[in-house]
Amino acid sequence: MHTLSQNPIMNLKKPPLFLFYLCFFAVLLSCSCTQQSSQNIPNIQFLQGKPLPNAPKADTKPYRFTEDMFAMRNKIFWQALEPFKNKSNIHYLEIGVHEGRALLWVLEHIMTHPTSTLTGIDLFSSGEGDFKPKEIYKNPNDFKQRYFHNIRSSGHENRIQTHIGYSQDVLKTLKKNHYDIMYIDGCHTLMCTREDTSLSWELLKKGGILMIDDYSKEFPDVYQAAQEFYANNADNMEILHTGWVLVIKKLR
Ligand SMILES: C[S@@+](CC[C@H](N)C(=O)[O-])C[C@H]1O[C@@H](n2cnc3c(N)ncnc32)[C@H](O)[C@@H]1O
Numbered sequence: 262m263h264t265l266s267q268n269p270i271m272n273l274k275k276p277p278l279f280l281f282y283l284c285f286f287a288v289l290l291s292c293s294c295t296q297q298s299s300q301n302i303p304n305i306q307f308l309q310g311k312p313l314p315n316a317p318k319a320d321t322k323p324y325r326f327t328e329d330m331f332a333m334r335n336k337i338f339w340q341a342l343e344p345f346k347n348k349s350n351i352h353y354l355e356i357g358v359h360e361g362r363a364l365l366w367v368l369e370h371i372m373t374h375p376t377s378t379l380t381g382i383d384l385f386s387s388g389e390g391d392f393k394p395k396e397i398y399k400n401p402n403d404f405k406q407r408y409f410h411n412i413r414s415s416g417h418e419n420r421i422q423t424h425i426g427y428s429q430d431v432l433k434t435l436k437k438n439h440y441d442i443m444y445i446d447g448c449h450t451l452m453c454t455r456e457d458t459s460l461s462w463e464l465l466k467k468g469g470i471l472m473i474d475d476y477s478k479e480f481p482d483v484y485q486a487a488q489e490f491y492a493n494n495a496d497n498m499e500i501l502h503t504g505w506v507l508v509i510k511k512l513r
Contacts, residue, residue: 357447454486
């Protein structure tokens with residue numbers, strides 16, 4: 262009696278059932294991973310988009326500013342950072358301090374406790390990678406001098422540390438899991454924003470707040486880098502606010 266078919270293909274054994282299930286779960290897993298990486302930042306607004314209450318203004322000292330790139334952001338900052346107001350041992354870091362507008366606002370209204378510290382990073386140079394070099398970088402030495410004048414005028418120079426250099430280099434030298442609040446407002450290219458976000462994330466404490474400036478389709482590089490950053494870390498983030506400043510809370 263012939264038990265084998267003449268056709269060799271027919272002689273192959275049927276694949277065991279567990280192989281079928283294995284393939285099925287592998288396909289399911291790869292679908293869920295693709296979904297994760299194409300996840301977009303949800304559109305979330307403080308107070309469900311109702312107008313934010315007015316925030317305190319800065320400028321209580323003889324500061325010298327020529328630019329106001331912080332205007333309108335102070336309401337978002339106030340909403341996001343008020344819970345940290347006057348708390349002890351709170352550490353703030355800002356990438357791209359320019360003349361110090363945002364940093365000094367944070368100093369005066371949030372980081373009022375004598376144990377809190379502020380760290381600023383800036384190139385103080387030609388503004389490469391930034392979005393409006395012609396207007397604000399004609400003489401970088403000017404805004405560097407104004408920044409340091411303003412820091413001295415604050416009366417809290419001892420609590421402010423400034424690093425001059427590329428944030429992509431400086432961030433690598435700073436303490437991990439140390440900062441409570443971080444504000445990214447330096448170089449706006451895709452590569453820089455990718456690096457600034459991922460390096461900052463390592464430095465941010467659990468429960469800390471990361472703010473990314475110019476999160477808008479008008480800044481496609483920043484927008485894209487932020488979307489990628491979210492797709493890679495969504496399970497460890499709570500999005501608190503989107504719109505010009507993207508405000509993210511780190512969960513773990
Ligand atoms: C939009 S301004 C910042 C405004 C500032 N946050 C404020 O409140 O007024 C951008 C700043 O980022 C700095 N910058 C640009 N590229 C940088 C880089 N790769 N590393 C560090 N700072 C950079 C520029 O020198 C400039 O002062």
